[in-house]
Amino acid sequence: MKSLRQVSGKNILITGGAGMIGSTLAHFAACSGAKVRIVDAMLPLYGGNLFNLADIRDQVEFVEGDIRDVAAMERAVVGVDYIFDLAAQVSYTHSNKDPMLDLDINCRGHLTVLEACRKYAPKAKLVFSSSRFVYGSTENNPVNESHPTNCKSIYGIHKLAVEKYLSFYHDAYGLDTVSVRIANPFGPKQQMKHNGYGIVNWFIRMALERQPLTIYGEGRQLRDYIFVQDLARGLLAIATTPGTSGEVFNLGSGIGTAFREMATTVADCIPNTIIREVPWPADRYFVETGDYISDLAKIRAATDWVPEASFREGVEKTIEFYEMHRRHYW
Numbered sequence: 514m515k516s517l518r519q520v521s522g523k524n525i526l527i528t529g530g531a532g533m534i535g536s537t538l539a540h541f542a543a544c545s546g547a548k549v550r551i552v553d554a555m556l557p558l559y560g561g562n563l564f565n566l567a568d569i570r571d572q573v574e575f576v577e578g579d580i581r582d583v584a585a586m587e588r589a590v591v592g593v594d595y596i597f598d599l600a601a602q603v604s605y606t607h608s609n610k611d612p613m614l615d616l617d618i619n620c621r622g623h624l625t626v627l628e629a630c631r632k633y634a635p636k637a638k639l640v641f642s643s644s645r646f647v648y649g650s651t652e653n654n655p656v657n658e659s660h661p662t663n664c665k666s667i668y669g670i671h672k673l674a675v676e677k678y679l680s681f682y683h684d685a686y687g688l689d690t691v692s693v694r695i696a697n698p699f700g701p702k703q704q705m706k707h708n709g710y711g712i713v714n715w716f717i718r719m720a721l722e723r724q725p726l727t728i729y730g731e732g733r734q735l736r737d738y739i740f741v742q743d744l745a746r747g748l749l750a751i752a753t754t755p756g757t758s759g760e761v762f763n764l765g766s767g768i769g770t771a772f773r774e775m776a777t778t779v780a781d782c783i784p785n786t787i788i789r790e791v792p793w794p795a796d797r798y799f800v801e802t803g804d805y806i807s808d809l810a811k812i813r814a815a816t817d818w819v820p821e822a823s824f825r826e827g828v829e830k831t832i833e834f835y836e837m838h839r840r841h842y843w
């Protein structure tokens with residue numbers, strides 16, 4: 514892929530780079546000859562895991578640091594060509610229970626990165642990992658980037674706020690920024706400690722432990738599940754494509770899979786898995802967005818990226834990974 518060649522020799526900063534998406538990206542970038550610096554606070558609720566970086570530990574610079582720490586971020590951005598700002602409080606359900614924490618990490622943290630970038634790395638390209646949750650309740654599918662933002666969670670509201678910070682820094686200070694609205698990622702290297710986010714991975718853990726997969730209602734809601742390796746390649750493509758500056762892009766598989774079908778695929782791959790239906794819990798029903806499928810026309814027109822793994826292939830690779838490495842994840 515062109516974008517992998519383009520990062521060769523470049524300096525890349527990945528915040529949240531010990532997590533699932535950041536560490537996958539770090540592997541691609543480091544193996545393509547980029548010099549990778551990772552800043553991760555290793556907060557216990559999220560997916561930071563040094564095992565995620567074990568294969569490339571001597572090829573990347575790892576700094577334990579927090580995106581809310583002004584001095585740490587000012588040091589981290591010096592000399593970088595690309596910044597992938599992926600650190601986050603990742604759970605939309607946690608965001609509603611502890612909105613101040615979400616505000617602190619998911620808004621103040623990214624504003625700190627932007628300020629550091631404005632002062633010490635004004636030529637760097639900054640890619641921000643936003644989320645499909647900015648759309649909230651969907652009015653039509655597939656959802657394109659002009660769809661209304663009917664956020665139904667504090668997490669979605671704060672992701673949208675940061676997109677607007679990026680637009681402001683792009684327009685006011687000429688920073689090279691781009692926001693990427695990620696669908697439902699899954700794959701190797703995700704945290705498996707709790708089900709606050711990453712339901713496909715959680716179902717894989719449940720099935721490997723011979724526990725039933727619980728679905729709410731009939732599980733008819735459509736989701737767009739994207740395999741993390743496709744996602745990481747998509748982020749690199751967006752970063753290295755010049756015309757993406759100041760824009761917002763969807764990044765998903767572009768395929769709608771019913772929740773029940775997702776569970777059935779996991780169950781097919783791990784024999785003797787039972788699926789059970791329960792009524793929707795009130796707190797989940799409130800934040801439920803309805804069907805979601807990414808419209809990928811914009812990213813396809815701008816870049817050479819295409820998702821490669823089918824959902825089943827992604828699930829099989831994920832199971833294989835955790836069968837080998839489960840002791841590092843739970």
Ligand SMILES: NC(=O)c1ccc[n+]([C@@H]2O[C@H](COP(=O)([O-])OP(=O)(O)OC[C@H]3O[C@@H](n4cnc5c(N)ncnc54)[C@H](O)[C@@H]3O)[C@@H](O)[C@H]2O)c1
Binds near residue numbers: 531562600711
């Ligand atoms: N996983 C999903 O369901 C999903 C969906 C859409 C968008 N995203 C976004 O993608 C990005 C990466 O998510 P992921 O799936 O790799 O999750 P992850 O939990 O695996 O990684 C997040 C990383 O951020 C780190 N982190 C958290 N707070 C930090 C802070 N204050 N300073 C520095 N590091 C901090 C964590 O330690 C962790 O390593 C996030 O911005 C997330 O919001 C994730």
